[in-house]
Amino acid sequence: MTPKELVMEAVAAIFVNFDATAAEQLLAKDYIQHNPAVPTGAAPILGFIPGLKESGIEVDIHRVIAEGDMVVLHTTYNNAQAFGAETLVGFDVFRVEDGKVAEHWDNLTPVTPPNPSGHTQTDGPTEITDLDKTAESKALVTDFVNTILNNGEVDRITDFLSTETYIQHNSNIADGLDGLGAALAGMAERGIQMIYSDVHIVVAEGNFVFTASEGTFADKPTAFYDLFRVENGKIVEHWDVIADIPAEMAHDNGKF
Incomplete structure (x- = not known):
């Protein structure tokens, strides 16, 4: 198998x-x-x-x-x-x-309500395509996470995200770069920081790339699991699941 x-x-x-x-x-x-x-x-x-x-x-x-x-x-x-x-x-x-x-x-x-654009946490395309571009998509998403999410170089965001289509499945964020910008600005106004520090896992197949990262959200140790869909060399869709990392666990293996 x-x-x-x-x-x-x-x-x-x-x-x-x-x-x-x-x-x-x-x-x-x-x-x-x-x-x-x-x-x-x-x-x-x-x-x-x-x-x-x-x-x-x-x-x-x-x-x-x-x-x-x-x-x-x-x-x-x-x-x-x-x-x-x-x-x-x-x-x-x-x-x-x-x-x-x-x-x-x-x-x-x-489960949370649909985002302002009507997308749920799980809907959207499921078909794996562009298998010949797996390495290219993996490199794009890895660079995005390191450059934008880890290093905060937000002025370079259009190097990675499509300016025409960016579909969001996080319940708090509307579609498009404007929706992402508004959500980040709203967090900043409330003093909430989302910091990615380490990327532990990257798995890619065709047009889909998954990353598992460690960081903090609102000053709490956090695991960020993100799934991206790539089309024509740009990220066009995003799903995520964010979870706290507890101080005590039922084993000694850690979250990652």
């Missing part, structure tokens, strides 16, 4: 079929967990499966992108009280090694 196929089978075993036996064959025993609330190792995941089945949890996978041994899912979890809310939107990131799912990172957030 490809890494993408392996991850999809593992997710189906855990969240669709609730089949601990199948899941055990797909997870590495020393599975490394980065979800702050879940202990590391395969055993805790397998132990959760009966409770997940009883809860009636459902997973809706919107997008799947993969590069090398890394696979990213853009998901909605319904009946997700076991994770802290009735419905959660998230990004799940998996690393595959030696034919097993070996490591997992995620960010989850409650």
Whole structure:
């Protein structure tokens, strides 16, 4: 199986079929967990499966992108009280090694209303295209995160974002560069700073590029998970899930 196929089978075993036996064959025993609330190792995941089945949890996978041994899912979890809310939107990131799912990172957030332009946290294109431009798209987005989000060189934003089409899925931000500018100005007026400091993960496939970054939001340690769609050499669409990084976790692996 490809890494993408392996991850999809593992997710189906855990969240669709609730089949601990199948899941055990797909997870590495020393599975490394980065979800702050879940202990590391395969055993805790397998132990959760009966409770997940009883809860009636459902997973809706919107997008799947993969590069090398890394696979990213853009998901909605319904009946997700076991994770802290009735419905959660998230990004799940998996690393595959030696034919097993070996490591997992995620960010989850409650569902929020559509943004001022009417876009939800998960709608929009899902088809992966331009596979021959994967490296080019990855370089563009990585440069954008480092130049604009890390270094704050906002005067260069049109080097990366399309001036004609920029679709936003963050509930607080309207489409277009004007919408982004207004949201950033509003945050500045309220004294809220959003600071990206380190990019830990970049996964690209065709026109989609995912990044997982560390920083602060309103002075709190924060994990920023961002998904970008690239078209004609510019970023034209953006989804994100932002989550606090707690001081205490159920393991010693850290958030990243």
